[in-house]
Structure formats: C-alpha cells, structure tokens
Amino acid sequence: MLTLFMWLLMWLGGEAQPYSAVLTVHYGVVEVRRAGTEAWFSVPRGAVMPFGEGDTIRTNETGRAMIHFDDDSGVLIIGNSLFQLNEFRQQVDNTFHVRGYVEGITLHQYTLPLSLFEMATNELTVTQASQRFAIWAENDIADAVLSAEGELSLIQDEQSYTIMTNQGYHAAYQTILDLTPPLNEPRLRSELEGCPGLIDTVNNLNLIVRNGSTVDTLPMGAIPDNTPILLLGISSSGRRYRLQFLNDFGWVDALAVETDCQDLPVFPIPYIEYSPYVVNVTEAEAAWLLPYFGAVEDDEWFYRFVREEDSAS
Structure with a gap:
C-alpha cells in the first residue's frame, strides 16, 4: 500500500x-x-x-x-x-x-x-547503509552509530570507518567496538569509559538504582547483589556512583559498591539523568526498537504504557 x-x-x-x-x-x-x-x-x-x-x-x-x-x-x-x-x-x-x-x-x-x-549528523556521515542501524546524535554527547544487521560505512573528519552487525562506532573515541544487543549509545559509552565494580549489599539485598544523584530521585529498578557493573561517575558528595543501567544511566549508593576506581568524573548535586522513553508502542514499533532497547518486558523505564485518557497526545 x-x-x-x-x-x-x-x-x-x-x-x-x-x-x-x-x-x-x-x-x-x-x-x-x-x-x-x-x-x-x-x-x-x-x-x-x-x-x-x-x-x-x-x-x-x-x-x-x-x-x-x-x-x-x-x-x-x-x-x-x-x-x-x-x-x-x-x-x-x-x-x-x-x-x-x-x-x-x-x-x-x-x-x-x-x-x-x-x-x-553534526559530527559524522553514514555513507553506506546497513539493513538496520541506529544513530545517536544528541546535543550533550558525541554521536554514535550502531549496526543491528549488515555492513555500514561512515566518515568522520575525512576518515572512513566500516562497522558490521552488532558493532558500534563512537565519535568521541573514533573507535569501533563489538557489542551484544541491546545496541545503544549508553552501553557503547560504558564499555569505552566504564570502570569495573561489583554490587555488594548487606544481606544479599538488591540495590535500588535511581535516575539522579540523590535519594529523593525516582527509582528505575534494582540490581541483584554480586552483579558486576561499570561505573561512569561519582556525585560531588562521594555518596553515589553513576553507572550504566538498562538502556541508559542511573545512580546507586556508593557504600553498596565494591570498586578500586579512582578519578571518576564528578557530577553535581543534584544531577538528574535525561532518559529517552517511548509511550504506548505498537507491536510493529517494538520490532524496530528491539535491537537497540531490548524487549518491552525487560525495560519498564524505557517502554512506558499509560491509559489513553491519561495521555496528552
């Protein structure tokens, strides 16, 4: 049609x-x-x-x-x-x-x-399309391109790069990296910048992840005890760590993390994450989103559903 x-x-x-x-x-x-x-x-x-x-x-x-x-x-x-x-x-x-x-x-x-x-984008140009790919070109971060299926070529600063299925390119590093899906800029950046840590809670409890650097911010979910993580920052108070979580970034209690990381980027208090999200996606849209954000049931922070009478759309 x-x-x-x-x-x-x-x-x-x-x-x-x-x-x-x-x-x-x-x-x-x-x-x-x-x-x-x-x-x-x-x-x-x-x-x-x-x-x-x-x-x-x-x-x-x-x-x-x-x-x-x-x-x-x-x-x-x-x-x-x-x-x-x-x-x-x-x-x-x-x-x-x-x-x-x-x-x-x-x-x-x-x-x-x-x-x-x-x-x-403002930083690069894709010159050969793969069958399926995504572009992150947000103002406050360097651009990224991720291929979910097929070979893709791009140019940045007159230099050519080729990425294959389940690979990503980050403009800040001019680097190609293998990834396992979901394929998105936060996961790519965490692999490039992240410092390893381990969740270590009292009584093996799950650790709550919030969308900001203070305890009064919104809970995004929780991470089980003894889970390896990648840290990308610390609050100016030293009490909260920033980490990659789900398909974006979140914050956890520093006392519940075991790590040897030094010189992490320091973030102000308060600091709130901007997290992209979608509302009331259809099955057809979910199929497009799957390679980059995972299944609907696996990320309630990204995939949100509201009653139509509550929607402003």
Missing part, C-alpha cells in the same frame, strides 16, 4: 525522479516544516501525509513518527529528535538516492537498492 502511495506521489519529469516519502505520526507532539519555509506546524497523531525533499520533522519528549520510503524501508524518529530529508530520488537504473540529516535518536531500516546514501 505504501509503495503504491509513493508511486502516486512521484513528481514527473527529469531523468532522476524525486519522490515523496510517507510520514505517519504515532504518538506525542510531532511538527513538520515544509521545504523552503520557516514555519513549523503540528501534525496530529494518526496522520499520514507526504514528506518530500527539503521537509523536516521534529518531535517533543514523547513524540514519535515514522518516515516510510517503501513498505520495508524507513526511519523511526523517537522523542526529542529531528529528521530532514534532503534527497529521495529514483535513478534511471531503478536504484535510489537517499540523503538526510538527523539529530537525537533515529532508527533506520533499508531494503531499497541504494546507489547513493548519506545520513549526516
């Missing part, structure tokens, strides 16, 4: 024919800016509309939308993210050119025959 829709949206004329992709709004606040304009307009949940060259989409904290190039190729844009489509054209040999720019977290899947591909 989507393929037929895009054929109907095709612009006529010229050897390389520009196409419109299809935008579907799934949740939250989603805004679009049309090519050649400066104004943003809101698109309601459930809307389906053409998305052409030069168009840009952005989402708020809970916003979520899909750009389809065909039935099996597209980009899932989650909260606080942006995607700009710079080129989508079919060539005379029936291959396609796809070029775009992204910020935030975007998940990509491509089965189209691509003869030119460029997906840029």
Whole structure:
C-alpha cells in the first residue's frame, strides 16, 4: 500500500525522479516544516501525509513518527529528535538516492537498492547503509552509530570507518567496538569509559538504582547483589556512583559498591539523568526498537504504557 502511495506521489519529469516519502505520526507532539519555509506546524497523531525533499520533522519528549520510503524501508524518529530529508530520488537504473540529516535518536531500516546514501549528523556521515542501524546524535554527547544487521560505512573528519552487525562506532573515541544487543549509545559509552565494580549489599539485598544523584530521585529498578557493573561517575558528595543501567544511566549508593576506581568524573548535586522513553508502542514499533532497547518486558523505564485518557497526545 505504501509503495503504491509513493508511486502516486512521484513528481514527473527529469531523468532522476524525486519522490515523496510517507510520514505517519504515532504518538506525542510531532511538527513538520515544509521545504523552503520557516514555519513549523503540528501534525496530529494518526496522520499520514507526504514528506518530500527539503521537509523536516521534529518531535517533543514523547513524540514519535515514522518516515516510510517503501513498505520495508524507513526511519523511526523517537522523542526529542529531528529528521530532514534532503534527497529521495529514483535513478534511471531503478536504484535510489537517499540523503538526510538527523539529530537525537533515529532508527533506520533499508531494503531499497541504494546507489547513493548519506545520513549526516553534526559530527559524522553514514555513507553506506546497513539493513538496520541506529544513530545517536544528541546535543550533550558525541554521536554514535550502531549496526543491528549488515555492513555500514561512515566518515568522520575525512576518515572512513566500516562497522558490521552488532558493532558500534563512537565519535568521541573514533573507535569501533563489538557489542551484544541491546545496541545503544549508553552501553557503547560504558564499555569505552566504564570502570569495573561489583554490587555488594548487606544481606544479599538488591540495590535500588535511581535516575539522579540523590535519594529523593525516582527509582528505575534494582540490581541483584554480586552483579558486576561499570561505573561512569561519582556525585560531588562521594555518596553515589553513576553507572550504566538498562538502556541508559542511573545512580546507586556508593557504600553498596565494591570498586578500586579512582578519578571518576564528578557530577553535581543534584544531577538528574535525561532518559529517552517511548509511550504506548505498537507491536510493529517494538520490532524496530528491539535491537537497540531490548524487549518491552525487560525495560519498564524505557517502554512506558499509560491509559489513553491519561495521555496528552
């Protein structure tokens, strides 16, 4: 159906024919800016509309939308993210050119025959798409690219890199690393920066993980006693450690951690983690998210469900 829709949206004329992709709004606040304009307009949940060259989409904290190039190729844009489509054209040999720019977290899947591909961030450009990959391009961290299926090429600072299935590239280190799923920037960064520790609680109790550097912040979950962990910081009081937890970062009581780590980065009090999350995902979206955030039942901090009457979307 989507393929037929895009054929109907095709612009006529010229050897390389520009196409419109299809935008579907799934949740939250989603805004679009049309090519050649400066104004943003809101698109309601459930809307389906053409998305052409030069168009840009952005989402708020809970916003979520899909750009389809065909039935099996597209980009899932989650909260606080942006995607700009710079080129989508079919060539005379029936291959396609796809070029775009992204910020935030975007998940990509491509089965189209691509003869030119460029997906840029402020720090790097993916020049060969794998079948499934994700880009982290958040303002406060260095960019990362992770391939869930297939070979991917990218360029940073005129240097080329190739990553394979279950590998990630981090722009801050210009390093490629093997990972086991879920494949995401926090897990990649923790492998590069983390200092080993071990949960060591009284009476073998689970250790509560919170989303900030003080005890009055929200509980994210718990870690069993004797679990190895990777530490990435300490609070200025010395009482809390920052660690990689689930698909993001959290904080635990330093007295319940056994470690020899020295010179960890010091974080202020209070310090609250910004954690991306999705609300009321569909089964189809969950399949897109699975390689990067794991199964729905394994991370209630990332996958959140609310009654529709409680939702502001």
